[in-house]
Structures are given as structure tokens and as C-alpha cells.
Amino acid sequence: MTRLWRIGAVSALVVLLAAGVWQMRRLQAAIRLPVAPARKGDFLVIVRCRGELKARKSVQLTAPVNVPDLQIVWLAPSGNPVTAGQPVIRFDPSSARQQLQEKEAGLRQAQATLDQAVAQARITAEQDKLDLSAARYDVERARLEASKSEIVSALQGEESKIDLGLAEQKLRVQESTVTLHEASDKAKIASLTRLRDQAQAEVDLTKHRLAQMEIAAPSDGVILYLSNFSQGWLNAKPFQIGDHAWQGGALAEIPDLSTLEMEGKVEEIDRGRITVGQAARIHVDAFPEKALNGKLSQISPLTEQTFEWPPTRSFRGYAQIEQAGLRLRPGMNGSLDVIVNRLPGAISVPAKALFTLKGKPIVYVAGKKGYNPVEVELLARNPDEVAVKGIDAGAMVTLTEPPAESKP
Numbered sequence: 001m002t003r004l005w006r007i008g009a010v011s012a013l014v015v016l017l018a019a020g021v022w023q024m025r026r027l028q029a030a031i032r033l034p035v036a037p038a039r040k041g042d043f044l045v046i047v048r049c050r051g052e053l054k055a056r057k058s059v060q061l062t063a064p065v066n067v068p069d070l071q072i073v074w075l076a077p078s079g080n081p082v083t084a085g086q087p088v089i090r091f092d093p094s095s096a097r098q099q100l101q102e103k104e105a106g107l108r109q110a111q112a113t114l115d116q117a118v119a120q121a122r123i124t125a126e127q128d129k130l131d132l133s134a135a136r137y138d139v140e141r142a143r144l145e146a147s148k149s150e151i152v153s154a155l156q157g158e159e160s161k162i163d164l165g166l167a168e169q170k171l172r173v174q175e176s177t178v179t180l181h182e183a184s185d186k187a188k189i190a191s192l193t194r195l196r197d198q199a200q201a202e203v204d205l206t207k208h209r210l211a212q213m214e215i216a217a218p219s220d221g222v223i224l225y226l227s228n229f230s231q232g233w234l235n236a237k238p239f240q241i242g243d244h245a246w247q248g249g250a251l252a253e254i255p256d257l258s259t260l261e262m263e264g265k266v267e268e269i270d271r272g273r274i275t276v277g278q279a280a281r282i283h284v285d286a287f288p289e290k291a292l293n294g295k296l297s298q299i300s301p302l303t304e305q306t307f308e309w310p311p312t313r314s315f316r317g318y319a320q321i322e323q324a325g326l327r328l329r330p331g332m333n334g335s336l337d338v339i340v341n342r343l344p345g346a347i348s349v350p351a352k353a354l355f356t357l358k359g360k361p362i363v364y365v366a367g368k369k370g371y372n373p374v375e376v377e378l379l380a381r382n383p384d385e386v387a388v389k390g391i392d393a394g395a396m397v398t399l400t401e402p403p404a405e406s407k408p
Contacts, residue, residue: 033398035366038349040393045341045380046281047273049264049317053284053332055255059219061089063245064212066205069095070245078225078238079329082217082254089215089251096213100206107199114192121185128178135171142167221254224330233307255330262294264336266315268303274338275299280319284334287327294319296338343380346387353397354378354386364398365391371402 063070074090082088217223225238230246239251262282266274276299282292300316319336321328353363354376361378364371376390391397 033366033371033400033402035396035398036350036353038347038363038388038391038393038395038397040345040347043343043346043348043380043385043387044281044337044339044382045343045387046337046339046382047266047270048383049266049270049336049338051262051264051317051334051336053260053321053328053330053334054263055257055330056259056261058253058255058330059221060250061215061218061252061254063247063249063251064209064215065248067091067096067209067212067247070247072239072241072243072245075225075239075241076223079222082221082223084217084219086217087214088217088223091213091245093210093213096206096210100203100210103199103203103206107196107203110192110196110199114189114196117185117188117192121181121189124181124185128174128181132171132174132178135167135174138167139171215251217254219254222257222329223252223254225252226250257328260321260328260330261297262319262321262334262336264317264319265306266299266317268314271299271315273340274317279339281337281339282319282321282334283337284328284332286332286334292321292323294321294336341380343387346379347389347391347393348385348387349391349397350399351382351384351386352399354388355401361388363388363391364402366396366398371398 069092071092072089073092076082076086076088225240227236228239228243229236230244231237239245245251262280274296276296278296280294280296282294284290284292296317297320298318303313303315305311305313317336317338319338349363355362355364355373357373357375360375362373362375365374374391376388379387379389381387
């Protein structure tokens, strides 16, 4: 009897210990499960779209045209505020300065050649003027001698006539020489003037190029640099120091921050649920604690294909932001929640708290003896939360399905 009593006592002790361990594990499982309270209030039924901030109005800064070998040597910090007239981009001016020195040397040489030709033309003109005066004097003198033919011998009269003819012929030759010299000098000076003007134009062009080695901000705003696709689409990065720019290519932009809007990708299945004018809430990834109010202002009429892989097609929705704030910048990623309906006084729980049992939606409500499955009616669903009917506000629901030992 004593032995049987001892065996029974040991068996009872083992059963009690097993029950204690099971209860302890049950309590530990109940404690460790994450829970969230059911909230009561206005439930906003939304269509969520991922996208990025963009500015409707912005000023682009482009590289100068007709300027070769543009290499960036300095950039104003990206995202910093700038004022109108402030330098934001500088290119390497060494090549342009060397060209300017060469062009100025060519201009000086062309001007010296022109000045020499003008001086020589003046000397020639003066000499021709003297020679022409002498020839005219000889003609007048010969004519005077010829007029004495009536009072001198016939032989002397004939000689005087011959001398007059020779003097007149010499005068005509001299006049032709003067005309030839004038035309020749005029043509030579015109040609050298064109060369001088061409050299001056090249100097002016080089100075203009040198002046374009610095780009200033045309207006107040924030400077943002565009992507450089010289290495291909996959390796595109914003312009940085050392990059080469192509002539006339867009380098940066200064957006008008008062025109910021969120551009979101609307899936085709959600296109019929949204309309222009609906209220929206904008969430920016960089500031998750702040929700911005806005209004859906535009929806693209056709789908657009993305450059992502795999490529997808979706509509584009644009929401204007009310009181955007100075910390927002174009290109920031975020989400656009378009409010399509409001359920006043609805009970909402996190979407993770909704499970399925025998084909029906349920939630697990925390109780004293574990987690009780409660069947609920699904009123609306959002990506993060759902509106349900069948539980009270303040009920603690689990975010993960309880293990079998923690269920009553």
C-alpha cells in the first residue's frame, strides 16, 4: 500500500507540473504576441499610389551653345537655396583663355598689317599727287612753248608741238597710274579690313564663350541637378564636378516650390474609383511623421509605361499640396492617398489583425484565458487598416495568429 501511495503521489505531482508548464507556456505565448487596440472614428477609404514630388513650374539651366569642351569644375551644393544672379555652375576656362590669347595675337597682327597698308596707301597717294602735278605742269609748259610757233622758226614750232604731245601722253599715263594705285590700295585695304574684322569677331566670340563659363541662377529658388545620361540610362547620375556637358544640354533646374505636387502611379484597377477634386493625403518618406493635405487636380487620360523592370503601365494622378513647406524638394519619394469614401464612427483594426477561419474573416481578441476568435464583418479595406463590424472599440486584437495552446 505504501508503495502504491508513493507511485500515485509522484504521478499526481507530474500531472500538476505538466499542467503548470502548459499554463506557463500559454501565458508566455499570450504575453509575447503583439497586439493593437481597435479604434473607433472616421474611417477614410483610400486608394494609395506610390510616386514622387514634382514642381509644375521650374526654370532649367542649360549648357552654353557653340562652346566646345565643357567640363564642370565647380557646382553649388545641390538642394541649397540660391538667389537670382548667384553663380551655380562653372566650367573649365583654361582652354577658352588660351584661345583668347591666340585670337588677340592674331587680331593685333591683322590690325598692324592693315595700318601698314593704310600708311603705304597714303604715301603712294601723295607720291602720285606730286607726279600728277608735275605732269600737268609739263603739259602747261609744253603748251606755252607750242603757242610761240608763230614767232619762232618752223623747226622749233614742230618740236614744241611734239613736246606738247609727249607731255599730254605722259599726263594721261600718270592719271591712269593714280587711278590704278587708288583702286589697288582700296582693294588691299578692304581685304585687310575684312581679315581684321574676322579676327575681331573671333576675339569677341572667344570672349563670349569665356563669359559663358559661369552660369548664374536666373531666379530665386533651390538648385537641383539633373541626371547625366552620357554613360547610359542604367548608370545615370546627377551632374557632378568633372563631368563633361554637351552643348545646349539641360544641367539643372530651379523649381518653384510653391507649385509642388505629388505625382502618383494609379493602377488600372483603381482608375474607376477616383475622380478629380477628391481630397488626398500626401506622405513623404523623408518625413513619415507628417501628413500633408491636398486635392487630386489631374489624372492622365492614358496609361504611361515606366522604365522599371519588368515594365508596367499605369495612369498618373497629380495632387496639389496645401502649405508644402520649405523642407520638401522635388524628387522626394512618397505616397498619395486619395480619399474615396468616409465611414463615420467605424471600428478599425490593423490589416495584419484580420485572419480567415473556415472561409470567414475573424480577429483574435485578447482575453483572460487566451485569444478568442471573433467573427467580424468587413466594411472596407485599406493597405494598412480595415474597417470591421462585430467587436467593440478598445478591444485588443493580435497582429499575428496565436498558437494553438494560447487559444481557449
